Amino acid sequence: MTLLRLDHLTVRRGPCAVLSGISLSIGAGECVGLIGPNGAGKTTLMRAALGLMPMEGASSLAALSATARAAQAAWLPQSPEIAWPVTVRHLVSLGAMARGRPADHPSVQRATDRMDLAAFCDRAANGLSGGEQARVLIARAMAQDTPLLLADEPIAGLDPAQQIRTMRAFRDLAAEGRSVLVSLHDLGLAARHCTRIIVLHAGGLAADGSPAEVLTDELIAGVFGVTSYRAETAMGAVFQPMDTVAP
Amino acid sequence: MKFRTLIACLTALVAGLFALSLVTGVAPVGPGESYAALLRDDGGPLTMVMREIRLPRAILAVMIGVSLGLSGAAMQGFLRNPLAEPGLIGVSSSAALGAVLALQTGFAAAFALALPVAALVGAGIGVALILFLAGPGGGAFTLILAGIALSALTGALTSLVLNLSPNPFAANEIVFWMMGSLADRSFDHVWMALPVMAVGWLALARTGRGLEALTLGEDAAASMGFDLSRLRLILLGGVAASVGAATAVAGAIGFVGLVVPHLLRPLVGGRPSRLLLASALGGAALVLAADVAVRMVLPGRDLKLGVLMALVGAPVFLHLIWRRRGQS
Numbered sequence: 001m002t003l004l005r006l007d008h009l010t011v012r013r014g015p016c017a018v019l020s021g022i023s024l025s026i027g028a029g030e031c032v033g034l035i036g037p038n039g040a041g042k043t044t045l046m047r048a049a050l051g052l053m054p055m056e057g058a059s060s061l062a063a064l065s066a067t068a069r070a071a072q073a074a075w076l077p078q079s080p081e082i083a084w085p086v087t088v089r090h091l092v093s094l095g096a097m098a099r100g101r102p103a104d105h106p107s108v109q110r111a112t113d114r115m116d117l118a119a120f121c122d123r124a125a126n127g128l129s130g131g132e133q134a135r136v137l138i139a140r141a142m143a144q145d146t147p148l149l150l151a152d153e154p155i156a157g158l159d160p161a162q163q164i165r166t167m168r169a170f171r172d173l174a175a176e177g178r179s180v181l182v183s184l185h186d187l188g189l190a191a192r193h194c195t196r197i198i199v200l201h202a203g204g205l206a207a208d209g210s211p212a213e214v215l216t217d218e219l220i221a222g223v224f225g226v227t228s229y230r231a232e233t234a235m236g237a238v239f240q241p242m243d244t245v246a247p
Numbered sequence: 248m249k250f251r252t253l254i255a256c257l258t259a260l261v262a263g264l265f266a267l268s269l270v271t272g273v274a275p276v277g278p279g280e281s282y283a284a285l286l287r288d289d290g291g292p293l294t295m296v297m298r299e300i301r302l303p304r305a306i307l308a309v310m311i312g313v314s315l316g317l318s319g320a321a322m323q324g325f326l327r328n329p330l331a332e333p334g335l336i337g338v339s340s341s342a343a344l345g346a347v348l349a350l351q352t353g354f355a356a357a358f359a360l361a362l363p364v365a366a367l368v369g370a371g372i373g374v375a376l377i378l379f380l381a382g383p384g385g386g387a388f389t390l391i392l393a394g395i396a397l398s399a400l401t402g403a404l405t406s407l408v409l410n411l412s413p414n415p416f417a418a419n420e421i422v423f424w425m426m427g428s429l430a431d432r433s434f435d436h437v438w439m440a441l442p443v444m445a446v447g448w449l450a451l452a453r454t455g456r457g458l459e460a461l462t463l464g465e466d467a468a469a470s471m472g473f474d475l476s477r478l479r480l481i482l483l484g485g486v487a488a489s490v491g492a493a494t495a496v497a498g499a500i501g502f503v504g505l506v507v508p509h510l511l512r513p514l515v516g517g518r519p520s521r522l523l524l525a526s527a528l529g530g531a532a533l534v535l536a537a538d539v540a541v542r543m544v545l546p547g548r549d550l551k552l553g554v555l556m557a558l559v560g561a562p563v564f565l566h567l568i569w570r571r572r573g574q575s
Contacts, residue, residue, distance in 0.1 A: 047466070050470055052466055052469055052470065066469075066472045066473065066474055067472045069470070069472065070470065070471050070472030071472075073470070074470070075466065075467060075470035076467075077464065077466045077467055079464075080463065080464065080467070081327070081463060081464035081467075082462060082463065083327035083461070083462045083463075083464070084327075084462050084512070084517035084518070084519060085512075085513070085516070085517035086462060086516060086517045086518055087516060090516065090518065091462070091463075094459060094460060094462070094463065094471070097456065097459060097460070097471075098460065098471035098472055124517065137463070140463065144471070
């Protein structure tokens with residue numbers, strides 16, 4: 001079953017095309033890592049796919065009504081904001097509210113448990129540390145209980161343990177038959193936890209496939225401009241950027 | 248504090264202040280006698296004072312307080328800024344310009360409610376201009392900028408009217424009207440403002456869920472199924488109707504919409520939807536209390552409600568800024 005289909009998606013900012021002619025589809029049970037250097041168009045791709053900005057081409061999500069879209073996909077923006085001192089419990093329950101569900105819906109408790117928030121459920125969400133706030137916001141998006149979750153650099157700012165837990169939670173969601181499209185910069189985490197990698201470069205689709213197919217030395221050097229140390233371990237591949245390469 | 252307890256306490260406070268407002272005035276009459284005269288129609292002068300002067304005054308204080316408190320909470324929730332207030336979008340200054348023009352041109356004397364009608368028209372033109380300036384898809388930032396521009400323009404035009412006023416009495420009347428007051432209002436004012444305000448209240452009451460979602464920012468709220476353009480239209484319409492009508496019948500009364508939501512926010516756990524009702528009641532309590540105070544502090548000197556409110560509100564505003572400075 002296809003959860004997201006993009007057909008020749010193009011986004012322009014003035015005369016420049018930030019994204020040009022992206023076509024892809026995401027099916028159920030996929031944990032898709034969206035990688036690419038800064039400015040490659042990762043955030044633009046996700047926002048345009050959700051219909052949050054003007055674009056050309058087609059997106060199956062953007063074509064839906066606002067309510068139907070909220071039932072199909074949850075969105076976790078890169079620069080999240082918590083405007084008021086609401087409790088963590090209430091903030092997570094906003095995910096259920098987006099679906100017209102009560103605050104005590106089981107999806108809220110499930111998301112709270114997944115992101116390990118029990119210890120500070122009753123604290124003001126905007127008084128937590130940056131990493132804790134990030135976890136709360138991931139839980140809020142999970143509580144929306146949608147087939148598809150789009151998350152823009154959700155693990156930036158998390159400590160290593162929480163990064164691994166979060167990626168594992170995304171992988172678990174995929175194992176349950178949902179799909180996650182997550183942008184990230186850590187190629188090792190992407191290789192170990194994603195079932196598929198999409199690489200964006202200069203607004204175009206540079207590669208799309210399994211981590212083993214996509215994450216080659218040539219691609220990493222061509223797209224990110226770095227050489228990397230690579231090692232295969234029992235837990236999966238490890239990538240360590242080593243040096244920049246001449247363009 | 249539980250939300251229901253808070254609402255019960257605020258309702259009791261409003262009821263108590265309403266009762267106090269009814270027995271506050273220059274006439275040297277005891278409370279028992281006043282209430283008896285209100286309830287029993289004996290045709291005497293005290294019944295007339297109670298029914299024609301004090302009762303509409305107290306009712307207007309509640310209506311205006313509800314309008315300002317509710318609008319303030321909605322504006323702060325929408326703009327996600329505790330320093331926002333209804334005046335920010337220029338509706339009250341547009342209403343004031345309408346009223347000032349009516350006073351200056353003599354239209355205010357044409358019929359009994361000419362002045363508030365002119366103010367309402369001013370508010371309506373103001374909100375139309377704001378919507379035009381900020382555009383259909385503009386975010387909070389564009390709205391604030393448009394509001395600042397409109398406030399500056401209407402403020403300048405009001406000053407121009409005063410500047411060119413050939414008649415010092417008219418200028419004096421304008422200045423006093425702009426200070427805001429509930430003195431000498433009648434049930435005519437209540438019946439004129441109530442339907443407009445009620446439309447505004449109903450519109451603002453519908454914004455609760457959208458404001459909750461906006462806690463997470465505009466992008467997240469939009470992805471949660473909320474049409475932000477529609478929310479903004481409902482919110483601006485609601486603020487324009489309620490605050491426009493409030494300014495039309497009582498002149499400019501500032502700080503209620505700023506201070507009340509700020510004071511009550513911790514008591515509702517920061518939740519924007521719960522703050523709407525709490526601020527509406529809190530606003531009613533504050534305006535009632537201030538209107539009682541202007542009659543008690545300087546009886547017979549007609550201390551203006553807007554002046555007292557600014558004297559109390561400005562230090563609270565400064566305190567807010569001071570605390571934010573400390574946080575950053």
